[in-house]
Amino acid sequence: MAGQDVAAVVAQALDLAPVIDGHNDWPWELRLHHGSAVAGLERGFPGHTDIARLRAGGVGAQLWSVFVEDLPPGTDGPAAGAVVQTLEQIDVVHRIVEAYPDDFVLARSAADIEAARASGRIAALLGAEGGHQIEDSPGVLRMLAALGVRYLTLTHNRNSAWADAATDEPTHGGLTDRGRAYVRELNRLGMLVDLSHVAPATMHAALGVSSAPVIFSHSSARALNDHPRNVPDDVLARLAGNGGVVMVTFVPQFLDRAYREWDDAGRVGPAPRVPLAVLADHVEHARDVAGVRHIGLGGDFDGVDAMPEGITGVDGYPLLLAELARRGWSAADLAGLAGANVLRVLRATDDAFAGDREPTALVR
16 A cells, blocks of 8 residues: 555544543653653653644543552552552642643543544543552442543552452462452443453453453553463453453563563663564454454553654554554554544443442442
8 A cells, every 4th residue: 555545544544533542651650750740741741642742643532540559579458558649640630631721621431532522632531550559448449430530450460359460470260259249340330340460360250240341451462472461362352242442552572572581581782673563463463353343552651661663652653553554454443443442332331430339239
C-alpha cells in the first residue's frame, strides 16, 4: 500500500474511533518526579506524555492508572497507606482536568467519552492498578466506584490475600473464594475486572466467574514472548466468549525475548533493538487468537523507560496503525483496535456502573 493510501486509512480509522488507551502512568510520574504538580503539561514535558502529544496521537480517552506500589517482598499485609495514596493519585487526575478544562474532562462512561470527543476534549477515566489498593475492604472498593474508578487490576506484582499475581509464587491456585466474591462485586458495581498482572490460573478463574466483559489493560502475547506478564493463547481464546478485550502493551521486555533477557541480566551493554514490527506482531497474534473485536491498546506510557523503535511518546499510536495498515488492515478494524472495542466493553457495563451500590454481594 502506498504511503498516501496508508495515511488515508489511518485518518479514516481515527475518524471512526479515537484512541482509547487502557493504561498510562502519568499521574504516578507526576507524583514521583514532580511533586504531583500539574503545571507546564501543555508541551515539551519530560517523559512520554503531554497535552500536545496526546492530541498528535489521536487520543480521545485515557484510562489513567491511579497506582500504588506493592509492599517489599517478605512483607505481609496491605501496602502502608494504600487507600490514602490511591486517593492522592485520583486527586492528581482531578487537578489535571481542573487545570486544563479546554483539553480534558472527567469521564465515567462510553457516553461521556463520546460527549468529550464532540466537545474537542480528551476524556479522563480512572483505573486502579492492584487489588492491594483496596486493603481487602469491600467498602473501599465501593467508594472507589463512587469516585469514578472504572477498573481494578486484581493484583500488581505480588499476590494479594485473595488472588495470585503473575510475578509471584502462587499460593491460591488463582482466586480464593473471597477473590471470586470480589469479581462478582466488581461486576455488580460495573467496574471492569482487569487481568493484567495476574497469574494464568487467576485469569482462568476470573473468566469462569465474571458475568461481564473483562479487560487486560496492558499485556501482550505470551506465545510470542514467554514473559509472565503476557497472556497465554488458551486465555486469549476465551475472550470472544466473555466479550472482553486484551489491550496490547508497548513494553519492550514484554514484546521481545532478547530485550527481556538483557533486562533480566542487569542491562549490561547496549539494549537490543525492538522494532515497531514486533509490537505489530503481538497485535496481530492477539487478533488471530482472540478475534478482531477483542483487541485494544494499553501502552504503559510513563510506566517504563523505553518503547519500541520510533515510539517516543503518546504521539506514536498512528505509527502503529500505519504499520498495520501496510499489512492490509482495514480502517474499520484499526478503529476497533484504537478504541471502538473497549468503548463497546464500557458501554456493556455502564448501566451497572451507574446503578445501586448497596453492599449486597460482599461484606467485610
